[in-house]
Structure formats: C-alpha cells, structure tokens
Amino acid sequence: MKLPDLTPYIAPAVFYGLAAFAVISAIAAATAPKIVHAAFGLMAAFFGVAGLYFMLGADFVGLAQVIVYVGGILVLLVFGILMTGKTRSTLGLEEKPKLLIPAFVGGLFFFGLLLALHGTDFAARAVPPDPQPTTAPIGRAFLDPEQYLLPFELSSMLLLAALVGAAYLARRRRT
Amino acid sequence: MTIGLMHYLVVGAALFSAGLVTVLARRNAVAILIGIELMLNAANLNLVAFDRYGPGGVRGQVFALFVLVIAAAEAAVALAILLNVFDARDRIDVDAMTNLKG
Amino acid sequence: MLGLALTILGAPLVGFVIQFFLGRRLPGQGAWLTVATIFASFVSAVVIMASQLGGADPFHISWAWFDPSGGGGTPWTVGIHIDGLTAVMLVVVTLVAFLVHLFSTSYMKGDPKYYLFFAWLQMFSVSMLVLVLADNLLHLFMGWELVGLCSYKLIGFWSEKPAPGNAARKAFITTRIGDLGMVVAIAAIYMTAGSFEFSKIFEAARSGALADPWITIAGFGLFFAAMGKSAQAPLHVWLPDAMEGPTPVSALIHAATMVAAGVYLIGRFMPILTPDVLTVVATVGAVTAVMAGFIALAQDDIKKVLAYSTVSQLGYMFLGLGVGAWHAGLFHLTTHAFFKALMFLGSGSVIHACHHEQDMRKMGGLLKKMPITGWTFLAGVLAIAGLPFITAGFFSKDAILAGAWHRLPFLYWMALFGAVLTAFYMMRLFAMTFLGKPRDQHVHDHAHESPASMTIPLLILGALAICAGWGAWHGILLNPEIVADAMGVTATGFKTVGDLEFEHSGLVAAMAITAGVLGLLGGLYVFRFMGGAALDRLKRPFAGLEKVFHRKFGFDELYREIAMRPAYGLAKGFRVVDEKGVDGAVNVIGRFARDTLAALSGRTDRRVVDGAVHLVGWVPRVLGAGMNALQSGRVRFYLSVSAGVLALALVLGRIL
Numbered sequence: 001m002k003l004p005d006l007t008p009y010i011a012p013a014v015f016y017g018l019a020a021f022a023v024i025s026a027i028a029a030a031t032a033p034k035i036v037h038a039a040f041g042l043m044a045a046f047f048g049v050a051g052l053y054f055m056l057g058a059d060f061v062g063l064a065q066v067i068v069y070v071g072g073i074l075v076l077l078v079f080g081i082l083m084t085g086k087t088r089s090t091l092g093l094e095e096k097p098k099l100l101i102p103a104f105v106g107g108l109f110f111f112g113l114l115l116a117l118h119g120t121d122f123a124a125r126a127v128p129p130d131p132q133p134t135t136a137p138i139g140r141a142f143l144d145p146e147q148y149l150l151p152f153e154l155s156s157m158l159l160l161a162a163l164v165g166a167a168y169l170a171r172r173r174r175t
Numbered sequence: 176m177t178i179g180l181m182h183y184l185v186v187g188a189a190l191f192s193a194g195l196v197t198v199l200a201r202r203n204a205v206a207i208l209i210g211i212e213l214m215l216n217a218a219n220l221n222l223v224a225f226d227r228y229g230p231g232g233v234r235g236q237v238f239a240l241f242v243l244v245i246a247a248a249e250a251a252v253a254l255a256i257l258l259n260v261f262d263a264r265d266r267i268d269v270d271a272m273t274n275l276k277g
Numbered sequence: 278m279l280g281l282a283l284t285i286l287g288a289p290l291v292g293f294v295i296q297f298f299l300g301r302r303l304p305g306q307g308a309w310l311t312v313a314t315i316f317a318s319f320v321s322a323v324v325i326m327a328s329q330l331g332g333a334d335p336f337h338i339s340w341a342w343f344d345p346s347g348g349g350g351t352p353w354t355v356g357i358h359i360d361g362l363t364a365v366m367l368v369v370v371t372l373v374a375f376l377v378h379l380f381s382t383s384y385m386k387g388d389p390k391y392y393l394f395f396a397w398l399q400m401f402s403v404s405m406l407v408l409v410l411a412d413n414l415l416h417l418f419m420g421w422e423l424v425g426l427c428s429y430k431l432i433g434f435w436s437e438k439p440a441p442g443n444a445a446r447k448a449f450i451t452t453r454i455g456d457l458g459m460v461v462a463i464a465a466i467y468m469t470a471g472s473f474e475f476s477k478i479f480e481a482a483r484s485g486a487l488a489d490p491w492i493t494i495a496g497f498g499l500f501f502a503a504m505g506k507s508a509q510a511p512l513h514v515w516l517p518d519a520m521e522g523p524t525p526v527s528a529l530i531h532a533a534t535m536v537a538a539g540v541y542l543i544g545r546f547m548p549i550l551t552p553d554v555l556t557v558v559a560t561v562g563a564v565t566a567v568m569a570g571f572i573a574l575a576q577d578d579i580k581k582v583l584a585y586s587t588v589s590q591l592g593y594m595f596l597g598l599g600v601g602a603w604h605a606g607l608f609h610l611t612t613h614a615f616f617k618a619l620m621f622l623g624s625g626s627v628i629h630a631c632h633h634e635q636d637m638r639k640m641g642g643l644l645k646k647m648p649i650t651g652w653t654f655l656a657g658v659l660a661i662a663g664l665p666f667i668t669a670g671f672f673s674k675d676a677i678l679a680g681a682w683h684r685l686p687f688l689y690w691m692a693l694f695g696a697v698l699t700a701f702y703m704m705r706l707f708a709m710t711f712l713g714k715p716r717d718q719h720v721h722d723h724a725h726e727s728p729a730s731m732t733i734p735l736l737i738l739g740a741l742a743i744c745a746g747w748g749a750w751h752g753i754l755l756n757p758e759i760v761a762d763a764m765g766v767t768a769t770g771f772k773t774v775g776d777l778e779f780e781h782s783g784l785v786a787a788m789a790i791t792a793g794v795l796g797l798l799g800g801l802y803v804f805r806f807m808g809g810a811a812l813d814r815l816k817r818p819f820a821g822l823e824k825v826f827h828r829k830f831g832f833d834e835l836y837r838e839i840a841m842r843p844a845y846g847l848a849k850g851f852r853v854v855d856e857k858g859v860d861g862a863v864n865v866i867g868r869f870a871r872d873t874l875a876a877l878s879g880r881t882d883r884r885v886v887d888g889a890v891h892l893v894g895w896v897p898r899v900l901g902a903g904m905n906a907l908q909s910g911r912v913r914f915y916l917s918v919s920a921g922v923l924a925l926a927l928v929l930g931r932i933l
Contacts, residue, residue: 011178012177012178015178015182019182019186022186022190023186023189023190023193026189026190026193026194026213027193027196029193029197029209029210029213030193030194030196030197030200030210030213031196031200035201035203035205035206038197038201038206038209039209042209042212042213045190045193045213045216046216049190049216049219049220052183052186052220052223053220053223055178056183056223056224056226056227057227058223058226058227058236058239060236060240061219061223061236061239061240061243064240064243065216065219065243068243068246068247069212069216069243069246072247073212073246073247073250076250076251076254077205077208077209077212077250077254079254080205080208080254080257080258081205083258083261084204084205084257084258084261098200099196099200101199101917102195102196102199102200102917103196103200104921105195105196105199105917105920105921105924106192106193106195106196106199106920107192108921108924108925108928109191109192109195109920109921109923109924109927110188110189110191110192111924111928112923112924112925112926112927112928112931113188113191113192113927114185114188115927115928115931115932116927116930116931117181117184117185117188118931119931122180122225122228124179124180124181124225124228124229125228125229126177126179127177128227128228129231131227134233134236137232137233138233138236138237138240141233141234141237142237148237151241155241155244155245158244158245158248159244159247159248161248162247162248162249162251162252163251165252165255166251166252166254166255167255168255169252169255169256169258169259170254170255170258170259195920198913198916199913199916199917199920202913
C-alpha cells in the first residue's frame with residue numbers, strides 16, 4: 001500500500017495551525033472574563049505570530065518577538081495587572097467585557113479590511129525564494145550610515161528617554 | 176495549496192480586529208494596552224509578510240524591529256502613567272477617567 | 278556669498294538655541310550674546326548689499342530636499358536667493374533687529390523672563406531672515422509661519438496678564454485667516470508651474486503655463502496672505518492690539534519683521550500679479566491708508582496712534598506696489614522701517630520714563646526732560662509726515678504718489694488726503710507728548726532721559742530717518758533698473774507691470790509738499806497753540822465722527838457679532854446636546870415607550886396582547902440600555918464611533 005505524498009501539505013498545515021492558534025488566542029485575549037486570562041491569551045498570540053515569522057523566513061524578528069514581547073512587554077503587563085489588581089473598587093469591575101457593540105464594530109472592521117485586501121493588487125511574488133539567514137543583513141542595515149544608522153540611534157535615544165520617563169513617572173511620591 | 180501573501184494579510188487583519196475589539200470592550204486600562212499590543216503585532220506581521228513576498232532585502236523586517244522598539248517604549252511609559260493614575264484614584268477604569276470632559 | 282548668507286541665518290540661530298536653553302545661566306542672562314550675534318548678521322548683510330549694489334550677479338543656490346514622488350521626480354529644494362531686493366531687506370531687517378536688541382537690554386531690565394525675551398527676539402529675526410533668503414515658495418512659507426509663531430510668543434510675552442494673551446491669540450488667528458490665501462496660492466502655483474522656485478514660477482508665468490484663471494487665483498491668494506500679515510483692512514484688527522506686547526517687540530513687528538513680510542511677499546511676486554490683482558492691491562492699500570489715518574486721529578494711547586499710523590503707511594506701500602511703482606513701495610518699506618522703529622523705540626523710552634504711562638493726555642512738555650528722545654522723535658514725525666527735501670519719508674511717499682497719479686488718479690487723491698491726515702495726527706502726537714505744559718505733574722516729575730543703550734539706537738535711527746532718502750539710498754532704490762533687473766522683470770518685458778518709469782511731475786510733488794506741510798502746521802497750531810477751550814469748540818461739530826474713529830469703525834464689534842458670537846453659540850449648543858440631548862433623548866424615548874405602551878396594554882386584553890406588548894416595550898428598553906451603555910464609556914465610546922465610521926468607510930468605499 002502506497003501512502004499519498006504529504007510533503008506539499010506540511011507547510012500549509014503548519015501555517016493554518018499557527019494562524020488559527022494566533023487568531024483564537026487573540027480572540028481569547030479580547031473576550032476572556034479575567035484580565036489575567038487575557039494576558040495569557042496575548043502571550044499565546046505572541047507565540048503564534050512568532051511562529052508565523054519563522055514561516056516567513058524572518059528568524060531574527062521571530063526571536064526578537066519572543067524575547068521582547070513575551071519576555072519583556074508581557075511581563076511588564078502582568079506586573080501592571082498585579083500592581084493594579086484587587087482593591088475594593090476594582091473588585092467585580094472586569095467580570096465580562098460588554099462585547100456586543102465592540103464585536104460588531106470589530107467585525108465590520110474586519111470585513112472592511114477583507115474587502116480592501118480583496119480589491120488591492122500588491123504585485124506580490126507567488127513563490128518567494130528560499131529563506132536565507134537574516135541576522136547578518138539586518139545588522140548591516142542597522143549600522144550602515146547609508147541605510148538605518150540614524151533611525152537606529154534615534155530609537156536607542158527613544159528607549160532611553162522612555163526608560164527615564166517611566167522611572168520618573170512611576171516613582172513613589174512621598175508627600 | 177501554496178500559502179501566499181494574502182493568507183498572512185488576512186491573519187493580520189483578524190489579529191488587528193481582535194485587538195480593536197479588546198480596546199473597545201475593556202474598561203481596564205491594562206487590558207486596553209493588551210489590545211494595542213495585538214494591533215501592533217498585526218501590523219508587524221503585515222510588514223514581515225510584505226518583506227517576504229516583496230522585492231527582497233530586509234527593509235520590512237527592519238521596520239518591524241522599529242515597531243517593536245516603539246511598542247516596548249510605549250508599554251513602559253503607559254504602565255508608568257497607569258500606576259500614577261492608580262495611586263491617585265485607586266482604580267484604572269478608563270470610563271471613570273472623565274475629568275477632561277467638556 | 279554662501280558663507281555670508283549662512284552667517285546671517287546661522288549666527289542668530291545659534292544665539293537662539295544657546296539663549297533658549299542656557300540663557301538663564303549666562304552672565305547678565307545672555308543679552309550681550311544675542312546682541313553680538315545679530316550684529317554679526319548685520320555686518321554680513323551690509324557686505325552682501327555692497328556687493329549686490331556694486332553690480333554683482335544675483336546669487337542663487339539650492340539643495341535637493343526630498344522627492345515627493347518617491348523617486349524619479351523633480352525633488353523639492355531648499356535654497357538661498359539673493360538679489361537687490363533681498364539685500365536691501367536683509368540690511369533693513371538686521372539693522373532694525375540689532376538696534377531693537379540693543380534697546381531691549383535696558384528696556385526689559387528686571388523682567389523675570391529677561392533671557393527668554395532675547396531668545397524669542399533672536400528667533401523672530403531668524404524667521405524673518407529665513408523668509409527673506411528663501412528661493413522658493415515653500416521655504417518662504419516656513420519663514421512666514423515661524424514669524425507668526427514668534428510674534429505670538431512675543432506679543433503674549435507677559436502672559437500672566439490676560440490682555441497680552443488675548444492680543445497674541447488675536448494676532449495669530451487673524452494672520453492665520455490670511456494664510457489660507459497663501460495655501461491656496463501655493464497649491465495653484467505648484468499645480469500649474471510644477472515648482473516652488475521663484476525663478477521657475479516666473480518662467481512659467483512668462484511661458485503661459487501659469488495662466489488664467491490660476492494666475493489670478495494665486496495672485497489674490499498671495500495678496501490675501503499679505504493682507505493678514507501686513508494688517509490691511511479688514512484684517513488689520515490684530516496690529517493695534519499687538520501693542521500689548523513689550524514696546525521693543527512692537528518696534529520689531531512694525532518695522533522689520535512681521536508686517537514687512539506681506540509687503541515683501543507682494544514685491545517678490547510682482548511678476549505674476551495680473552492687472553486685476555494689482556488694482557485690488559492698490560485699492561485696498563489706499564482705503565486702508567485713509568481709514569487707519571482717521572482712526573489714529575482719535576486715539577489717546579501713544580502706542581495705538583503709532584500702530585494705526587503703521588497700518589496707514591502699510592496701505593501706502595501696497596498702493597505703491599499696486600500702481601506698479603513697486604520700487605517706490607519697497608523704498609517706502611525701508612524708510613518706514615527706520616522712522617517707525619525710531620518712533621516706537623522713542624515711545625518706549627517715553628513709556629519707560631513715565632513709569633509705563635501710555636496715555637498721551639497725561640503727558641506733555643517732555644521735550645525738556647528728555648531732549649534726545651524728543652528731538653529724535655521729531656525727526657521721525659517729520660519723516661513720516663514727509664517734510665520736503667530733507668526727510669527720507671518725503672522721497673518714498675512722493676514716489677508712491679507719483680505712481681498713483683500716473684495710473685489710478687482717484688486713488689492718488691485719496692492718498693494725498695491721507696498724507697494730510699498723517700502729518701496732522703503725527704503732529705498731534707508730538708505736541709501732546711513733548712510740547713506744551715505738563716498735564717500730569719506727577720508723571721512729569723518722574724520723567725527722565727533714558728540710559729545710553731536706549732538713546733544710541735534712537736540717534737542712529739533718527740539719522741537714518743532723515744538721511745535714508747539721500748544720495749546712495751535714493752539713487753539705488755528709486756532706480757527701477759537695479760532692483761528690477763534682479764527680479765527679471767524689465768529684462769523680459771513682463772506685461773503687467775508695464776513701464777516702470779514714470780515722470781516725476783512737478784505738480785504732484787508740489788501737491789505732496791503742500792499736503793505734508795499743511796498737515797504739520799495744522800497739527801502744530803491746533804494742538805500746541807490753540808487753548809483747551811478753543812480746541813473743544815473746534816472739535817464739537819465733529820463729536821459724532823470722533824466717536825466713530827475712536828471706536829475704530831467698529832471692526833472689533835463687527836467681528837464679535839458675525840464670527841465670535843456664533844462660534845460660541847455653536848459650542849454651547851453642542852455642549853447642551855452632548856450633556857442633555859443624547860442621554861436625555863434616550864431616556865425619554867425609553868420611558869415614553871415603556872409607560873405609554875404599558876398603559877395601553879392595561880386597557881386591552883391582557884392575556885392576548887400582553888406578550889406582544891411586553892415584547893414591544895422590551896425592544897426600546899434594550900435599545901435604550903444599549904445606547905446608555907454606549908454613553909457611559911466616554912473614551913471607548915468615541916473610539917467605537919470613529920472605528921465604526923472608518924470600518925463603514927472601508928466597506929462602502931469598496932461596495933459603491
């Protein structure tokens with residue numbers, strides 16, 4: 001008995017799996033009754049998107065996604081949730097998000113985006129070349145004065161400013 | 176059965192809409208941040224997808240990384256602000272933040 | 278040349294940056310630094326003018342800025358253009374700015390924001406220099422807006438008082454209305470000429486690419502912008518209010534920056550103005566000149582009189598430009614810059630000496646107390662009145678009148694009448710302030726001559742107010758060839774300006790002389806030698822008119838009625854709708870539906886109809902609750918609406 005050749009189906013299957021995982025997680029983040037669950041939904045969505053990045057051959061961006069988003073931003077958000085969590089006045093605040101109108105607006109928006117995508121010709125390549133490692137080209141692009149050196153340095157300034165600003169804003173005021 | 180640009184863009188649109196719903200539906204300011212992060216991720220996915228199916232080079236990925244930086248800075252500052260709000264009012268319900276209404 | 282041009286721009290810019298960020302810590306709070314930088318600009322400007330008037334070719338350099346089409350198109354440029362007109366403007370602007378800086382070092386002494394004042398003075402000068410040095414319309418527009426911003430900061434410098442803040446906003450908003458015209462003109466020009474560069478725009482006008490109707494639209498747009506910036510009726514209302522700013526700022530605004538920008542703009546774009554536009558320019562100028570003269574006649578605040586005299590003189594400049602005697606208009610701009618800066622600084626000296634008293638009715642007899650201020654002020658008065666043969670104002674005003682006589686005789690008569698008025702009210706100002714007996718002994722006792730850093734600028738400007746019409750200046754600026762060649766106007770025989778040469782008829786000159794002298798002597802007689810009772814008797818038949826003039830023809834009231842009140846009303850209305858209307862309507866509808874329908878249901882067969890009615894009652898209640906929920910979340914509600922509308926637009930845009 002000869003098994004059918006499944007090779008052409010592997011990539012689409014992985015894609016659909018990852019896409020479904022990401023989208024379902026995102027929807028969970030939107031609808032979960034508890035905010036902590038929403039944060040976990042967000043984490044799952046981050047992982048799903050990171051997987052999609054790897055499928056797109058963007059290994060560096062995928063790794064940065066995992067490190068920065070999951071390791072940094074998400075932790076920050078969870079800290080935020082913990083520090084602003086249960087107090088008298090927030091108890092019972094976030095039972096279930098009222099979803100009717102947001103869901104309608106979001107659905108309409110999604111529909112509109114689909115229509116826009118449908119009607120636009122992006123002149124995309126149907127079959128892209130095999131993915132190459134991207135870390136070296138990205139590094140060169142960032143440090144090349146002809147390319148992105150200035151924005152790169154500016155963004156480091158931005159991060160510094162954000163760091164100082166956040167520390168300043170969040171410091172405890174003793175009155 | 177090949178996966179094209181359009182597939183990724185649809186996923187991006189779905190993630191973006193989910194983020195929008197989160198922002199609109201939640202009253203907790205941290206949850207709204209979660210929604211914003213989802214939307215930024217959707218945009219990033221589009222950038223990387225365009226890069227992959229576009230004329231080549233790493234331009235799209237570089238932009239995705241810049242977006243990442245902005246997202247990190249934004250989350251840090253926004254959370255600092257929220258902590259301040261929480262200190263002052265003991266809650267971070269955006270519906271209660273109506274001091275500036277006309 | 279490039280180095281000089283960059284020095285002109287760069288020195289005060291560096292001065293601004295240092296002064297703005299570090300000024301507070303500099304010794305003497307940095308005023309000396311800004312004086313030095315603007316002086317460096319002035320020296321460079323003089324060198325440039327010397328080479329330009331020595332016959333050097335116009336200088337032009339431009340750098341690609343960015344390509345709006347994304348690649349392969351013609352890039353937008355930034356650049357520097359220097360010709361005779363630019364050179365003259367540069368000298369006037371930097372000289373007046375330098376003297377104002379110097380004057381301010383004493384005048385502003387003790388102000389808590391001393392260093393900041395100088396920072397903004399520097400930026401004001403830089404903005405004007407950017408505007409003057411620009412080689413293209415877009416670049417000029419940046420300078421134009423920067424000038425507006427700096428004027429806002431400086432007029433409202435004493436922002437802790439309400440009046441300066443209001444005056445600053447009024448100036449900003451009024452000039453912004455004019456800027457609408459600028460934007461329209463830029464769009465029309467770029468659309469047809471395909472470039473912002475002056476030379477290319479003029480080229481397009483010659484070749485016919487920039488033709489009717491766009492050339493007319495562009496011309497009117499530019500003039501509308503100039504009306505706002507240069508305070509021409511009916512957009513003149515901001516300039517008198519701008520007196521709320523510190524007096525040196527008034528001097529700068531009235532002489533070198535801000536109002537000169539509008540005149541410069543029209544002068545620069547002379548080659549593309551069609552006859553229709555020019556006629557409008559001339560008419561608006563003449564009407565403004567006379568109207569502002571009337572208003573100045575009935576003001577008692579020394580600075581208000583000067584402000585309206587500026588409006589009036591600007592009217593003369595536009596009249597000159599509009600009748601094609603554009604070199605005369607620009608010549609008047611330079612002479613006016615000198616004598617108006619002189620008089621503003623002089624009035625600043627007086628106000629300073631009289632403990633910030635600005636009401637002329639409390640002054641008088643100050644000439645003995647403040648001889649330098651008084652005599653230099655007299656030079657300014659004589660210059661603006663056009664005392665024949667020796668003052669600068671005579672030559673420039675005579676040239677404008679001659680041009681008007683040549684082309685639009687009716688406007689000539691208006692302008693001539695305006696000249697009598699000018700001489701008359703300026704003499705009134707001088708007589709009330711400096712001559713006669715002191716009216717308020719307390720103010721008089723307090724008065725003293727100002728320190729040297731204030732009187733030196735006065736002496737320099739006083740000399741210029743007299744001499745600027747002589748010799749070199751006269752020959753250069755009244756010779757259309759020099760400036761016009763640089764503009765490429767006569768060289769190409771561009772039709773609208775026509776013959777720039779016209780005869781200086783003896784008759785016109787004689788009439789102008791008579792007008793000036795008549796006004797001066799009349800003013801001197803009425804306000805110096807006629808006693809109080811006689812003066813009152815003389816004024817009585819004109820009481821009604823005086824009231825109208827004093828109220829400034831009611832422009833402020835008019836604008837309050839037609840613009841501000843409706844805007845406030847609308848805002849209030851929206852607020853009521855927002856607070857009561859939406860919430861209220863939802864509640865009322867819900868209650869109405871529930872109550873009436875419930876009442877109805879009670880009267881009909883409960884068992885049969887109950888279910889249906891409950892359903893009917895339930896729908897509005899749920900709707901009402903839903904809409905109430907929408908209303909409760911302010912930010913999210915607004916966001917929902919905007920996201921929803923955007924989504925709808927996306928969908929409808931595809932379907933339709």
